[in-house]
């Protein structure tokens with residue numbers, strides 16, 4: 001038994017009214033990129049579903065790729081049968097047998113888009129149902145909640161049979177929602193925040209603050225590796241802006257009372273990120289902030305930090321529990337990288353007792369005695385911008401062949 005095609009269901013895209021075609025085009029592009037190493041496939045998209053026609057390519061490998069694509073609600077591998085009921089009976093039996101385990105129940109759901117077919121949907125359901133019951137001992141019918149739902153679709157060219165529904169990644173297709181800057185530390189949270197933002201269709205560019213010699217090259221490599229994971233998820237490249245932050249941090253340490261240095265550091269990071277955002281024509285900033293985790297993330301702290309900009313700050317993790325964040329980090333394969341032990345620029349100058357309830361007026365006042373703007377402009381000017389491709393090592397090896 002060989003699968004002929006995979007039927008893809010859009011889920012939420014189908015509720016997007018006039019934007020629907022745009023969403024479908026974006027999804028088609030994501031599928032095309034994710035399946036770029038399967039040259040024989042063909043993608044057929046219509047208003048309410050998409051097919052990946054396999055043309056002999058490996059179904060299991062393709063299914064694995066599809067589970068990561070945003071904008072897909074679920075999908076089903078299907079086999080193709082000629083419009084001849086005896087052949088359909090045989091193919092149905094092969095398919096259900098491949099899914100059958102002792103005690104499982106089933107039903108048949110036929111649908112005809114080609115009404116000229118010799119049997120009605122009821123007749124197809126009964127004919128195939130009887131055939132399966134006769135040939136698979138132990139199989140039982142359950143119309144309400146079957147383990148196996150054999151879907152039979154009668155179309156113009158052939159009949160398609162499927163019985164597996166595999167959940168997709170959900171969300172909206174990559175790039176369907178504009179661009180935002182992700183503040184990417186080496187921690188567990190911010191890559192997960194980036195993932196969740198991408199899941200809603202946002203394109204992201206990452207910004208990382210780096211304070212040599214206090215933070216090592218290893219810490220930078222860690223962020224590059226995290227960005228590479230995000231690039232794999234995005235199905236394209238990710239732009240990473242590395243901001244030299246040492247001078248700003250030193251100025252903060254000299255100018256601002258110790259218990260306010262953290263608040264001020266966050267404010268400067270946000271100001272710099274916002275400048276880069278303007279240059280890159282993005283419309284929002286994403287952080288991995290999560291209410292109450294640490295001193296910088298109390299609501300008072302967010303209020304004092306957020307003061308430096310009107311740009312929307314998206315905090316996808318704001319109300320999540322740490323355990324749930326870790327589960328996602330594990331699923332998207334960033335946890336192991338985040339757990340590497342290198343210092344982050346925020347951990348090196350951590351004050352002994354940071355204010356958990358900083359006052360906006362106070363931090364404004366402390367910062368007013370010194371003109372941070374030139375240092376901020378210098379940091380923005382000296383940003384190192386790199387493009388990170390998914391699985392870069394592989395593609396370099398590949399390039400070397402030529």
Ligand code: ATP
Pocket residue numbers: 182183184185186187188189190191207208209210286287288289293294296297344345346
């Ligand atoms: P994370 O696990 O993402 O590091 P965290 O729980 O350690 O988060 P903080 O260190 O307070 O929390 O950071 C809060 C957010 O600020 C991060 O999620 C990230 O978006 C941003 N951030 C912190 N440090 C950096 C950095 N060095 N470069 C870029 N963004 C940063």
Ligand code: MG
Pocket residue numbers: 185186187188344
């Ligand atoms: Mg952190």
